[in-house]
Amino acid sequence: MADTTRKSGSRRLARERIEILFARAAEFYPENPVWSNRCVELARKIGMRHRIRIDRHLRRQFCRRCNTYLVPGSNARVRIHRGYVIVTCLACGHRSRYPVGRPQP
Secondary structure (H helix, E strand, C coil), X not given: CCCHHHHHHHHHHHHHHHHHHHHHHHHHCXXXXXXXXXXXXXXXXXXXXXXXXXXXXXXXXXXXXXXXXXXECCCEEEEEEXXXXXXXXXXXXXXXXXXXXXXXX
């Protein structure tokens, strides 16, 4: 049997590291966008390894296709169309659609 306390502790630590990596990605972006993309890749790998979901506010900060850290106005286009927010990654052209006005849990 696996030790459940150790497992939950490692998941908690993984969540903290993901938060730190996204903070670093925001910090690195103005000087070197490649570093911020690497931080996003590492955060996604940590999430997959520990089988935890990345929080919604963090999940919307990167492109799911090319792992690019998205900054609206710089490398992402944000539009509102028919009740949806459409975020277009300018690196690969991938579009993400999120409904407007959905209640936040």
